[in-house]
Amino acid sequence: MEKVLLGDCLDILPTFETQSIDLIYLDPPFFTNTVQKLKTRDGSKEFSYSDIWKSHEEYANFLHKRLKELKRVLKNDGSIFVHCDKNSTHIVKTLLDDIFGLKQFQSEIIWYYKRWSNSKKGLLPSHQTIYFYSKTKDFKFKTIYNDYSETTNIDQILQRRVRDKNGKTVYAKDNNGNTINSDIKKGVPLNDVWEIPYLNPKAKERVGYPTQKPILLLERIIDIASHEGDTILDPFCGSGTTLVAGKLNNRKVIGIDKSEEAINLTKSRLNNPIKSESNLLKKGKQAYQNVSAMVEKLLHDIEYVPVQRNSGIDAILKTTYKNSPILIRIQKENETLEDAIKALNKAVNIKNSKKSFLVRTNDIKSLFEHDNENSNIEIINSTIYEINKLLSKVTC
Secondary structure: OEEEEEOOHHHHHHHOOOOOEEEEEEOOOOOOOEEEEEEOOOOOOEEEEEEOOOOHHHHHHHHHHHHHHHHHHEEEEEEEEEEEOOOOHHHHHHHHHHHHOHHHEEEEEEEEOOOOOOOOOOOOOOEEEEEEEEOOOOOOOOOOEEOOOOOOOHHHHHEOEEEOOOOOEEEOEOOOOOEOEOOOOOOEEOOOEEEOOOOOOOOOOOOOOOOOOOHHHHHHHHHHHOOOOOEEEEOOOOOOHHHHHHHHOOOEEEEEEOOHHHHHHHHHHHHOOOOOOOHHHHHOHHHOOOOOHHHHHHHOOOOEEEOOOOOOOOEEEEEEEOOEEEEEEEOOOOOOHHHHHHHHHHHHHHHOOOOEEEEEOOOOOOOOOOOOOOOOEEEEEOHHHHHHHHHHHHHO
C-alpha cells in the first residue's frame, strides 16, 4: 500500500483511524527562520519551503497540535521518531515529554556525518538529533549488533558477566569458583550515535530537495522499530525518502505534505526507487585507511595529509609551494622508478602542482627506461634506499 496525500497533516490526520499506524517518522521544519531552497542537479528546478516563525511559541504550538494527533493514530506497540537540529531540539524534546511522557522516551539518536563547509566562526556542525519515543513500554524493537571494538578485552567476549548485589558487572562463576564461559556472542548492540554519510552531491538518489535525508538513515529506523507489512507514516514527507525506504523494505507507506511539488516528487520516486549504497558502511573505515606503513614511517616527522584513494599520490604536505599543492608519492615495493614517476606525473598535471616529491625506495629497472622530464617532480632517496645502496657496495 502506498498513499501520498496533499495537504496539512493537521487537517488529514483526523480522517485516520485511532491506533492505525505502526511507526511514525517526521522531519518537520527546524525553526531555522529561513526559506529553505535547493536546485536539482541539472539546475532545471528549484524546490523551496518557508521555515520562518514569529516566535518560539508559534513554532511550539504548530508542532504540539500535530504531535497530539500523531499520538492518537499510533498503535500501542508503535514508536515515533522526530528529526530536529540545534535550532529546535529544546522545543521538540519538551513537547514530546509532555505529549508522550518522559517514561516513554527511549533514545536521543545522534546522526553523525562529515561534510565540507565554509562555516562561520565556531565549530563545524556535523550532526542532527532524532528523538525516539514509544507509545507504551510494549513497543516493537529489533536489536542490531555491531562488531566488537579492536580494544575489547578478550575476556569480555569469552566470559559470561552478571551483576552482583551492588549492581556492579562482574564475571560469573560456578559453585567451585570457576569462571563460566559466555553463550555465543552476537557483538555489541547498536548505540545511539549513528555514523551514516550525508548524501553526496553526486549521489544517484539525490533529487535536489532541501533537507533530503539518505535512505540508509531511514532504513535503519525502519529496521529497528517495525516489521515487514507494518504501516509507516511520514506527515511531513517532503521528497519522500521515508516512503521510498519503507517500500524497499516491504512496508506499507503513507506520506503527507502540503507542497504539491513535494507530493509529485514523492510519487515519482516511489515509481522509480533509487538508493545510493555507502561503501563506507559496507567496507568500514579500515578499507579506506590504506596508506602503507612505509608512508607513515617515511613521513612521520612531516606535517602531511594522507591520501587514501588515489593511485598516484600517497600524501599531500600541509604546506604549499607557490600557492600550489605539494604531492608526495612513495615508490612501491615492486614498482619500477619509471612507473612511479608516470603515476605521480599524472597527478601533478591534474592537480597543477608546481613542486612534488617522489621518494625512491628501490632500483627496480623498467624494460623501457626514460628520464623524468617533469621539472616539477623531484626524486629523493629514502634512508632505506641509501642504506641498501651502501650495503651492496660493502658486500661486493
